[in-house]
Amino acid sequence: MAKRSSVKQRATDGINPRQPCPCGSGKRYKACHGVSGGPVELPVARPLEGLAGECELIALREFVPSATAPLALAEPAEREITLATVLPMASAALVRADGSALIGLQVQTRSSDVSRDMARALRWALEASPGAVLPVVGPETDESPERERFQDLVDTSAPVEPTLHPDFSWWMPEGEEPTGDVALSLERANQAIMPTERIGPAAYWVDAGDRAHLRWVRPEPEEKLLLALARLSARGELGLGEGSRYAGSFRAHGLLVPVWDLDHDSHAREWTEPAAELGTRLEAALESLESEPLTSEERRARDGLIGRQVTIR
Structure with a gap:
């Protein structure tokens, strides 16, 4: 009972x-x-709604292997804060000897709100002593409805401008060599990295080994985006040209991430223009939804697209 x-x-x-x-x-x-x-x-x-850099943050958190981005805070701070995809030992944050701090995005979350976890890591980074490391974000003790969130601490209008790296050598300050567990962690991270390039806003070419992909975090509400994708699919305009195929999509933190399979022999830069042209077609399809309902063929295409979705929590 x-x-x-x-x-x-x-x-x-x-x-x-x-x-x-x-x-x-x-x-x-x-x-x-x-x-x-x-x-x-x-x-x-x-959880990251309301941030100008929402799409980029989701990409950095979910599938970009090695990247950093400066973080613009809501209030001036004495310490420079940098966002990072992964930190040594998968730490949540660390403060270097020079006082600069890094926040790790690809870490285990402890609460029901990723934004609150990120805020606690950021608050720690602002207050911790040089040389300190935060292995994980600890259990939340504040149960008040006004709990601090990431959006409360950063400039929500500032874009996130990531710099991608071919490896994780940026973990170490210039002139410093890794030792012990950090050296082992660095070696393992470099071995597992997948070559990745940013070919547009929140649009990333990823070399997955046997094939390449375009993963594109889109800001539109899922239902509206699916309608626009279905319209393009019914018209035969959903690809990026020869050597590409729409593979499906996944949900991440409330947004939809369409994925295309790409010709592995083509360089990432060769897909920059086709991706931009696809973006233009997609914007036009989104705009047309205001006055033109889906046709029966487009509705069938939508049902097919829905069947190729998965969710990443």
């Missing part, structure tokens, strides 16, 4: 215990966030 009452208590706000969990896990609510002893708070669906 205790388990039943727990499920019933958690099935609030109209959530049916037998329906898919709103967190996107694919499990039923009663077997996920509605389970007895499970987390009460559902994950924030779009």
Whole structure:
């Protein structure tokens, strides 16, 4: 009886215990966030919403292997803060001997809101002593509704301008050689890196070994973007030209990331112009949705696109 009452208590706000969990896990609510002893708070669906650099941040957090980007804060600070995809030992943050700090994006999260985890790492980086390392973001103790979020600490209007690196040599300050666990971590990271180039805003060419991909984080609401993609698909305009194929899409932090398979023998720069042209067609398709509903053929194309989606939490 205790388990039943727990499920019933958690099935609030109209959530049916037998329906898919709103967190996107694919499990039923009663077997996920509605389970007895499970987390009460559902994950924030779009934690980085409101940031001008939202799409770039998602790319850096989810699939760009080695990159850094300066972070613009809401208030002036004595310390320079740099965002990084991965830090030594997968640390959440570190402060170098010169006082500059780096925030790791590809780290394990501890709360239902990625933005709050990032804010806690940033707050730590602003206050920690030189030479300190934050292995992981610790458990959250502040349960107030006004908990500090990443958007509270940074300039939300500032774009994120990443610099991509071919390896992780930037981990070490100039003239300093890695030793011990850091050296081992650096060696392993360099061995696992996939060549990646940015060929447009939040659009990344990735060499996955046997094939190449374009992964493009889009800012539009998922439903509207799917309609525009379906319109292009029905017209035969969804590719990037010869040697390309639309592969599907995945969801990451509330946004949709369309993916194209690309000819592995073509250089990344050869896809820059086709990607820009596709972006122009996509913008036109999005605009046309205001006055032209989908045709039956376009609706069938939309259903096919929906069948090729997955979710990354």
